[in-house]
Amino acid sequence: MAHSVPMTPGEISRRRLLTTGVFGLGGLIGLVYIVAILRYIIPVGKSSSSFEKVGTVSDFQTEVPKRMPLGVTRTNNQPTGGAWVIKHSPTSFTAFDMHCTHLNCPYNWTGGSSPQGVFACPCHGSVFAKDGQVIQGPAFIPLWKRAVTVKNSNVLVGGIIS
Ligand code: FES
Incomplete structure (x- = not known):
C-alpha cells in the first residue's frame, strides 16, 4: 500500500x-x-487616409488593369507599395492593393494589355478574378480594395477600404 x-x-x-x-x-x-x-x-500597416496621384485618366485603358507604384516620393524613388488600377469609365475606377491576401506576395495580371485575364499569385498559386474575388486558393480573402478617386482628370489612390 x-x-x-x-x-x-x-x-x-x-x-x-x-x-x-x-x-x-x-x-x-x-x-x-x-x-x-x-x-x-487584417492587413496591418497598409491603411492610409491620404491619397496619391498614380496618373491621369488617359494613362489607363478601359478595363485593363495597370499596376501603379505608391509611396515613390517617400523613399528615394523606391516605391513602398502599389495598386492594380482598373478604369471602368473616365470617372469610375477600381484599385486593389498589389499584395496577395494569402501571404502578401505581389501578384500579376495574366491578360497583358487585354481586358481578359485573372490576377495570379506566383508564390502559392492563388488566383483572383478581375473583381478581386478568389477563384482558387490557398487565399480565401478577396483582394484588398483601395480607395480611388478622380479629381481634375488625375487618378488618386488611397488606403485600403475593404
Ligand atoms: S502569397 Fe499569394 S498565394 Fe500565397
Whole structure:
C-alpha cells in the first residue's frame, strides 16, 4: 500500500515554479499564434487616409488593369507599395492593393494589355478574378480594395477600404 510523503518547502516551490513556467510558456505561445492569425486576416500597416496621384485618366485603358507604384516620393524613388488600377469609365475606377491576401506576395495580371485575364499569385498559386474575388486558393480573402478617386482628370489612390 502506497502512502504519500509530505513535500518539503523546497519541493513545493520547485513544483510551483515548474507549473508557473509551463503555463506561462503555453500562454506566450498562444499569444504569438493569436497575433499571427490577426496579422494574417487584417492587413496591418497598409491603411492610409491620404491619397496619391498614380496618373491621369488617359494613362489607363478601359478595363485593363495597370499596376501603379505608391509611396515613390517617400523613399528615394523606391516605391513602398502599389495598386492594380482598373478604369471602368473616365470617372469610375477600381484599385486593389498589389499584395496577395494569402501571404502578401505581389501578384500579376495574366491578360497583358487585354481586358481578359485573372490576377495570379506566383508564390502559392492563388488566383483572383478581375473583381478581386478568389477563384482558387490557398487565399480565401478577396483582394484588398483601395480607395480611388478622380479629381481634375488625375487618378488618386488611397488606403485600403475593404
Ligand atoms: S502569397 Fe499569394 S498565394 Fe500565397
